[in-house]
Amino acid sequence: MTDTLAQEETSTPGTNILHAQIAFLHIPKTAGTSVRAALVRAYGRNEVVFIQPQNAPDDLSTYRVVGGHFNAAFIKSRIPDAEVVTILRDPTNRVLSLYRYWTARQIPWVTRLTLEQFAETSHPGCIRHIDNSQAWQIANSELPRDRRKMAGTSDDELFAMAVTNLEKCAVVGTTERLSEFSRAMHVRFRIPFHIPHLNASQSGGGSSQISECAREAIERRTAVDRRLYDYVVARERY
Template identity: 30%
Template sequence: MSLDEFAAFRCDAPLDTALFFYHVPKTAGTTVEAVLHALATERGRTLRLVPRAVGMRERPPPAGFFEDERPLAYAGHCWFGAHRWVGRPVHACTVLREPVERVVSEYLWRNANRNRAASADDFRHYLDNLALSNLATRLLAGESEIDWRSVDRAIAHLGSCFLVGRTERLAPFLSAILSLYGGPSVRTRPAKQQRDPRKAQLIEMFGDEIARRNAYDRTLYDYAEAHLFGRADALLRGFSEPAPRRVQVDNPNGKQFVVRDD
């Protein structure tokens, strides 16, 4: 069985500031949430998943939802700014993905959940009628309607984050969080055992067009690559001794995470 492993290092003074993970769709966010659940469980705390309707400001949060002291971490699809609802100090974090890969992955995920066959014609329909361009910029600027000024606001918001990770190299981001927060090393079952060959075909056919339609997200990703992704590596240089425990977390039924000793 193949597992992804995220190593933690011993920390003598673990952080207790709440974490708030902004989950941009199709950026390995479920893996991040699984690891945050394992971390919270190890600390005797909880991970609280923010309902999409709350995170997208379609309805107010339930009474006391963000005032509870039990959650160590919050996570969800949210407009940036939702972390300010937490009634105590909080560290915001997020993960970005190369924009063309993210769009195609979202299409394949959407079709798989609808038992719908993927094809070039179907992807063309998706791209023209269903795909929301520059989704990362919209979420991280906290704006549904965007222009180039929104990119500047999204960059400023990213810069205020505790950590920013990338899907293509997720381990440093998660290892830094686990280490700084006194967590165990964590192994998770990967969402996929192998790359879907249709992804490469769709990227070859539509990649340039997807890139043009998602130019704001490309600017955001390039900025993070130049200035933000390296923070996790820099933080990890201060650690050397492995954490004393390792756990495995599974996701057998729709984010009902199960943690066990490994």
């Protein structure tokens, strides 16, 4: 894993980093939309494609950058040789941002819930997007059907799988330190890369304002995500 304050790093033997394909594993509500815009500016619209895994083109090899809400399993099966980049976010802030986003978009089952109820609900959408979803997306797949196939996986095993895949990534950053992620992208891929400054509502999340009940529920459901986020932060060197 390239730390977000990237050091000069040689690419894998046989790989020309100037022409390597990039896979942007976009975890929802981690400032990925801003990263997508930066990728388009860096490589040009014709070189970049953003996909939904279920509707992905048959041939992805013609694109320099492939991005989307896909997971490690998709990368392994469809673009196994790509240089993977991703961003994690403080888990509590990410869940709070997700709730606010879904509420603003008038998602029916969400608008009926308080934040405390949202943090406790067993709705499939919450299982997919809250329950250690960052760890599952990086380790294998956040989709409920794929999680069921791995029933019995312990938190320690999930964490270990996610760390193994993170260590294979070209660049890993955090939403809270996007300037360092930009610098790492520049160093690794030797391109101008700039992510515009996020406004407070995007970058913060206001987790200090939520009730203790909601906080405890979120922390319980994102315990592995917290370990993974702390692991990434500890790897950052400034």
